[in-house]
Amino acid sequence: MPVNLSTPVAAQLLPVAGVSLGIAEAGIKRADRKDLLVIKLEEGATVAGVFTTNRFCAAPVTVAKEHLAANKGIRALVVNTGNANAGTGEQGMIAARTTCAELAKLLGYTPEQVLPYSTGVIMETLPVDKIVAGMPQAIANLKADNWFDAAHAIMTTDIVAKAVSRQVQIGGKTVTVTGMSKGSGMIHPNMATMLGYIATDAAIAQPLLQQMVSEAANRSFNCITVDGDTSTNDALMLIATGKSGVTIDAASRTAMQAVITEVATLLAQAIVRDGEGATKFITIKVEGGKDEAECKKIGYAIAHSPLVKTAFFASDPNLGRILAAIGYAGVGDLDVAKLKLYLDDVLVAEKGGRAASYQEEDGQRVMKQNDITIRVVLNRGAVNATLWTCDFSYDYVKINASYRS
Amino acid sequence: MPVNLSTPVAAQLLPVAGVSLGIAEAGIKRADRKDLLVIKLEEGATVAGVFTTNRFCAAPVTVAKEHLAANKGIRALVVNTGNANAGTGEQGMIAARTTCAELAKLLGYTPEQVLPYSTGVIMETLPVDKIVAGMPQAIANLKADNWFDAAHAIMTTDIVAKAVSRQVQIGGKTVTVTGMSKGSGMIHPNMATMLGYIATDAAIAQPLLQQMVSEAANRSFNCITVDGDTSTNDALMLIATGKSGVTIDAASRTAMQAVITEVATLLAQAIVRDGEGATKFITIKVEGGKDEAECKKIGYAIAHSPLVKTAFFASDPNLGRILAAIGYAGVGDLDVAKLKLYLDDVLVAEKGGRAASYQEEDGQRVMKQNDITIRVVLNRGAVNATLWTCDFSYDYVKINASYRS
Numbered sequence: 001m002p003v004n005l006s007t008p009v010a011a012q013l014l015p016v017a018g019v020s021l022g023i024a025e026a027g028i029k030r031a032d033r034k035d036l037l038v039i040k041l042e043e044g045a046t047v048a049g050v051f052t053t054n055r056f057c058a059a060p061v062t063v064a065k066e067h068l069a070a071n072k073g074i075r076a077l078v079v080n081t082g083n084a085n086a087g088t089g090e091q092g093m094i095a096a097r098t099t100c101a102e103l104a105k106l107l108g109y110t111p112e113q114v115l116p117y118s119t120g121v122i123m124e125t126l127p128v129d130k131i132v133a134g135m136p137q138a139i140a141n142l143k144a145d146n147w148f149d150a151a152h153a154i155m156t157t158d159i160v161a162k163a164v165s166r167q168v169q170i171g172g173k174t175v176t177v178t179g180m181s182k183g184s185g186m187i188h189p190n191m192a193t194m195l196g197y198i199a200t201d202a203a204i205a206q207p208l209l210q211q212m213v214s215e216a217a218n219r220s221f222n223c224i225t226v227d228g229d230t231s232t233n234d235a236l237m238l239i240a241t242g243k244s245g246v247t248i249d250a251a252s253r254t255a256m257q258a259v260i261t262e263v264a265t266l267l268a269q270a271i272v273r274d275g276e277g278a279t280k281f282i283t284i285k286v287e288g289g290k291d292e293a294e295c296k297k298i299g300y301a302i303a304h305s306p307l308v309k310t311a312f313f314a315s316d317p318n319l320g321r322i323l324a325a326i327g328y329a330g331v332g333d334l335d336v337a338k339l340k341l342y343l344d345d346v347l348v349a350e351k352g353g354r355a356a357s358y359q360e361e362d363g364q365r366v367m368k369q370n371d372i373t374i375r376v377v378l379n380r381g382a383v384n385a386t387l388w389t390c391d392f393s394y395d396y397v398k399i400n401a402s403y404r405s
Numbered sequence: 406m407p408v409n410l411s412t413p414v415a416a417q418l419l420p421v422a423g424v425s426l427g428i429a430e431a432g433i434k435r436a437d438r439k440d441l442l443v444i445k446l447e448e449g450a451t452v453a454g455v456f457t458t459n460r461f462c463a464a465p466v467t468v469a470k471e472h473l474a475a476n477k478g479i480r481a482l483v484v485n486t487g488n489a490n491a492g493t494g495e496q497g498m499i500a501a502r503t504t505c506a507e508l509a510k511l512l513g514y515t516p517e518q519v520l521p522y523s524t525g526v527i528m529e530t531l532p533v534d535k536i537v538a539g540m541p542q543a544i545a546n547l548k549a550d551n552w553f554d555a556a557h558a559i560m561t562t563d564i565v566a567k568a569v570s571r572q573v574q575i576g577g578k579t580v581t582v583t584g585m586s587k588g589s590g591m592i593h594p595n596m597a598t599m600l601g602y603i604a605t606d607a608a609i610a611q612p613l614l615q616q617m618v619s620e621a622a623n624r625s626f627n628c629i630t631v632d633g634d635t636s637t638n639d640a641l642m643l644i645a646t647g648k649s650g651v652t653i654d655a656a657s658r659t660a661m662q663a664v665i666t667e668v669a670t671l672l673a674q675a676i677v678r679d680g681e682g683a684t685k686f687i688t689i690k691v692e693g694g695k696d697e698a699e700c701k702k703i704g705y706a707i708a709h710s711p712l713v714k715t716a717f718f719a720s721d722p723n724l725g726r727i728l729a730a731i732g733y734a735g736v737g738d739l740d741v742a743k744l745k746l747y748l749d750d751v752l753v754a755e756k757g758g759r760a761a762s763y764q765e766e767d768g769q770r771v772m773k774q775n776d777i778t779i780r781v782v783l784n785r786g787a788v789n790a791t792l793w794t795c796d797f798s799y800d801y802v803k804i805n806a807s808y809r810s
Binding site: 354 | 458459460461462489491492493494495496497526527528529530637711712715716718719721723724725726728729731732733734736737739741742754756757758759797798799801802803805806
């Protein structure tokens with residue numbers, strides 16, 4: 001079950017002026033399931049995004065990048081679950097282009113004004129006909145106050161829908177930011193099998209919007225991992241409609257970036273909290289490193305170790321496994337005698353071994369919690385990094401050994 | 406249960422003249438368990454080894470390297486299970502040195518002539534007193550024909566003991582090579598949580614012996630992975646007693662290297678076949694790469710993917726997960742449209758997607774086997790690499806969520 005994460009309260013998800021969302025049951029993989037989402041933007045909205053670095057990136061990722069680059073003014077996004085349209089070769093490209101063209105036709109736009117997204121099983125043919133057949137139902141459902149249902153429509157193995165809103169005062173006016181995400185397995189930085197959509201009613205020019213989404217991704221979606229697998233389909237999109245009348249400039253950027261990053265971080269953490277089979281939410285802080293790269297190397301070595309993850313599942317303070325992971329992280333000149341390892345506030349290891357003050361029952365107490373922080377203080381520099389992950393349980397295996405069935 | 410691997414037949418494990426082995430129940434972690442092994446070498450034997458690259462390398466690894474470098478002629482090796490003496494700081498170093506000194510005293514050697522090895526739980530104090538108390542029992546048990554019991558004495562979470570012998574004719578004389586290994590979790594290249602000991606009665610000068618053990622390790626123990634964790638304690642040792650009267654030189658090296666590498670490969674594969682919770686043995690061949698590094702990167706990305714491993718556990722030909730792993734392996738200029746993916750003899754994917762000839766039932770047939778080969782043909786160079794791994798099951802989680810209890 002998700003770790004300290006519950007379904008968002010529909011009334012707390014604030015509409016973003018200029019954005020409407022419509023869902024449909026298109027029967028893409030199964031009947032009676034919300035599996036198609038159309039997001040419609042009013043004219044003048046800017047859109048930016050970051051995408052998976054996987055070389056087998058899915059056809060919709062390639063097409064979305066092309067359409068963003070065409071710079072014709074994005075007017076709609078279309079998201080299907082149940083099929084990733086990845087590893088589908090030339091046929092997959094045709095399917096993604098057809099999806100855009102058909103939605104554009106229905107809405108009166110050009111195909112380049114539509115961005116496509118798919119998530120689900122890899123290497124199966126996208127049933128374009130079902131998607132196209134479902135579009136009228138999604139369009140009929142378009143409304144601004146629809147984030148709650150939309151967050152449900154993009155779920156795959158997610159147990160809980162993920163969405164959050166924040167407001168910020170800028171220049172005496174209220175700016176709204178609402179976002180949603182999906183994902184729970186194949187979660188890794190750069191990026192996770194995740195889709196994230198964040199919209200604001202501020203006006204933000206596209207080049208600045210691109211910087212802001214990249215910065216938000218680096219502090220959020222690129223700091224989480226469930227199982228170390230980088231998906232073929234990931235995308236985080238940031239939409240700015242300008243309908244609030246607030247234009248973001250150099251002076252107001254900091255406040256706006258902070259709220260966008262906060263929303264992105266909550267959405268990213270929600271994915272880990274809903275990680276496949278997760279029973280613990282683990283924050284990994286690596287402090288006092290020479291640079292961010294080595295902090296992240298060590299953090300991910302801990303986060304990816306199946307031995308560490310299963311020990312957390314067992315609530316067993318078998319903390320030597322964390323030391324082993326630090327040791328093989330690939331920081332060649334690391335002096336292990338200098339570092340300190342903490343579990344929440346408990347000093348576990350220093351001087352290359354168990355801390356003299358460490359008591360097994362203190363470790364045990366922390367391990368029994370649902371939210372745990374591992375802190376590694378390297379004492380070799382001034383840079384810190386924070387990552388989030390979850391444990392590794394029977395249910396992870398169960399879910400992934402039966403995903404297609 | 407181990408995949409196509411059974412307990413070695415005691416009578417097929419050939420003694421190596423100049424090597425005797427003695428075991429004891431020292432009660433290191435539990436009573437009534439063979440947990441201490443002494444290997445005694447006659448004067449004149451040469452010894453070489455390769456060790457873990459983990460920065461948190463265990464105290465015995467540090468001491469073994471020092472003693473090898475001292476070059477006083479190694480006369481004994483001592484191995485305990487139940488405690489890794491890793492992450493134990495200065496106290497751990499004292500414990501490893503004491504172990505060597507006490508065994509040296511009993512056998513009439515100097516401490517530098519003894520090499521120590523430990524395997525088991527990390528970050529707990531090594532019970533040196535129990536080890537020392539068990540030494541007389543192990544010494545009393547010393548005999549040449551004792552590889553079968555010795556292979557059992559070094560087991561931790563292993564289900565099956567791992568040992569093998571081969572003979573080769575060199576210059577009209579018979580040379581014997583016998584080896585044993587342990588390990589089943591925390592298995593990764595460079596190195597696994599494994600200990601390996603291979604002895605031959607050929608005479609091999611130390612510098613050549615070091616080259617030969619490194620080459621054997623690179624083709625065997627450095628090509629396996631169970632869970633991607635590199636242990637703090639790994640070691641592969643090669644012992645040459647010279648008692649056969651055959652001296653290995655440039656002319657005879659090739660034949661000798663081949664048999665040593667064969668023994669090392671069988672021992673390494675046995676570790677994967679006995680991988681924690683393993684139900685499938687998977688050979689990953691990456692062919693047609695530009696260099697070995699990129700072939701291994703792709704191979705390990707596949708081998709480490711929990712999604713791939715759980716799909717194999719389920720015998721589910723969800724082969725898109727393999728494509729995804731190839732895509733995120735980190736080969737930046739990989740053209741996925743050029744590669745081909747085979748499952749045994751079945752062509753699964755080409756031209757960036759599912760092969761036109763691929764039938765789900767063909768994939769299903771191969772996935773149901775216990776021994777499966779994944780072959781990725783990159784078509785961008787002439788270099789190949791082969792790795793071995795296993796699947797990821799409920800039992801992996803079960804074993805590792807309860808290892809200490």
